[in-house]
Amino acid sequence: METLAYLLKGFQTALEWHNLLFAFVGVLIGTAVGVLPGIGPMSGVALLIPLTATMTAGAQPEEAAASAIILLAGVYYGAMYGGSTTSILLNTPGESSSVVTTLDGYQLARQGRAGAALAIAAIGSFVAGVVSLVGLVFLARPLSDLALSFGPADYFSLMVLGLCAVSGLAGKSMTKALIMTVMGLLLSTIGMDNVSGVARFTYDIPVLYQGLEFLTVAVGLFAMGEVFRAILERERGESPVGRIGKVMPTRQELGQSAMPIMRGSLLGFLIGVLPGAGATLASFFAYVLEKKWSKHPEKFGRGAIEGVAAPESANNGASGGAMIPLLTLGIPGSGTTAILMGALIMYNIQPGPLLFSEHPQVAWGLIASMFIGNVMLLVLNMPLVKLFAKIIETPPKYLLPLIIAISVFGVYAVQVNIFDVFLLIVCGVIGYVLSRNDFPLAPLVLGLVLGPMIENNMRRALTASNGDWTVFVAKPMSLCFLLVAVLWITVVLWRKRSRGKGEVSVKF
Amino acid sequence: MSKKFDRAAAIVFILIGVVFVAESRRIADTAYGSVVGPDIFPMILGGVLALLGLRLLMETFRYPDQLEKKERPDVKRFAVILAATILYGALLETLGYILSTFLFLVVAFQTMERGSWGKTFLISGAFSVGVYGLFVMVLEGTLPGLPFWLSG
Secondary structure, eight states, rough: HHHHHHHHHHHHHHSSSHHHHHHHHHHHHHHHHHHTTTOOOHHHHHHHHHHHHHHTSSOOOHHHHHHHHHHHHHHHHHHHHHHHHHHHHOOOOOOOGGGGHHHHHHHHHHHTTTHHHHHHHHHHHHHHHHHHHHHHHHHHHHHHHHHHHHHHHHHHHHHHHHHHHHHEEEEHHHHHHHHHHHHHHHHTEEEETTOOOOOEEEETOGGGGOOOHHHHHHIIIIIHHHHHHHHHHHOOOSOOOOOOOEEEEEOOOOOHHHHHHHHOOOOOOOOHSTTTTTTHHHHHHHHHHHHHHOOOOOGTSSTTTHHHHHHHHHHHHHHHTTHHHIIIISOSSHHHHHHHHHHHHTTTOOOTTHHHHOOHHHHHHHHHHHHHHHHHHHHHHHHHHHHHHTTTTOHHHHHHHHHHHHHHHHHHHHHOOOOHHHHHHHHHHHHEEEEEETTOHHHHHHHHHHHHHHHHHHHHHHHTTTTTTTHHHHHHHHHHHHHHHHHHHHHHHHHHHHHHSSOOOOOO | OOHHHHHHHHHHHHHHHHHHHHHEEEEEEEOTTTTTTTHHHHHHHHHEEEEEEEHHHHHHSSSSOOOOOOOOOOOHHHHHHHHHHHHHHHHHHOOOOHHHHHHHHHHHHHHSSSOHHHHHHHHHHHHHHHHHHIIISSSOOOOOOOOOHHHH
């Protein structure tokens, strides 16, 4: 009951007119970002952090954080939805979680049923959003209560587990993913050590004392890296834009998709809660499962509406589910949630078990706004789908330079420092080179965000145990997390070896 | 996935790891009243990174080099835009936001595709003035204004 009262308060926060506006702007920009080929949810969210920082400049810290995170989360699931539009109309997934949507979505578009496919995707996303909201409401408090009983050693091990899980699933090579994770952790140690006040790896360069700004690195790696890739490798989908036709799905199509949507939402949510698995895996599993369950598996790949409904619900369900470890444990399970976490930390709000007791306005406001955002998405997208389809035709010759200009503006406006502009460019080049050679970038950002926390917990645990390293295996909970982490890595390694390389390749 | 790149990257990562270990040893162990100083964490990670780099290096000897026929990247266009971006950053504070952004966009648009100067000037001008106006006048943020010899 207490939870319901909190949720109601959350709705009060989310329904304040300026937060409604923020949610609206968020889903609108998010959908546009998802539709634009090349900018995924990660770069979209990273690009908008500076904007929200200036928009909320005058407000109280708590309110500012709530509004900002509402907007950014809107961008997140808006982009998840928008990605399906290009999958269906262009046969080009806007982000990796919509890859399977192309299989049946584009076929439907070629049959002139794109409108119905888009509508089903919107409805599926909405249902998934509601399912994950209900899940969040019920799981948030018990999980954060459990997390409150964790000591520093448990926390350290849990974060190690989170990093291992993400590294195990990201990219083609586990070694490369682990290298990127460790690199992110190492980069996070640059700057003033916040326990002892000792400057580390700064070499008397004043700008380094604050450490490398997470925002700059994220925008550089993702947004700039993507732009550089697009400039270097001129690519344009040859496939003609599908016709949208009638938007409202028929009753028969609705009936066919009802169960796939429910199954996809639940599956997506459960996968989303697991760290590392993420939306791409969720949509993929949902599609495979649906094909297995179907009475007409031969229809899949030739324009089955179920093949759009299930994965689209699953990827939205997963993005909702991914909020749970972020909000309750303070551990992001994917690249995008890592960026959301970085944004919260910028507002001096630490996601984790204390979030619900210390900043209920932010936590519950966000949860409630996710529901409102999903309603907005549904209402927006049914009539506006043709308008969004127009965005696809934005010529890249204008789009790409503008993204560079927006990145530079964003980073400079927040940091007011030319050093960060150069860091941005360097990160862009590095991001392009690394991702072209199959080094996944999400683990690096994750390491950068989690680094200070892992280190603090490790040092607190060691200080309490007087430097005795066995503390991490002596505590049952901590031992448990570490064992799961080791198990996870071995299972993934073993599966990769037995199946040949490159089988388990999932990008974020 | 080029073998050559992976090998070079592995060596770079090993070096980075070694440098972090070596430099961590130089950090003064001044964490007062604590047995674990600020040097432990980066030192361990540096070691792990070096080991992982070594593993990557070993892996490159195991898998066959994949001959890939990707189209030649458009290096020239990229070089011009990269140079323009660097210059943009360098001149941002001297020339002010509006002027430097305008120039950068004009150069970048024309590098992407020659022609249609009217549209180029229109979009560049609208973006640079619009962002400046919105950010400085409406949101009351700070951006470098016009250079002194223009603002009079």
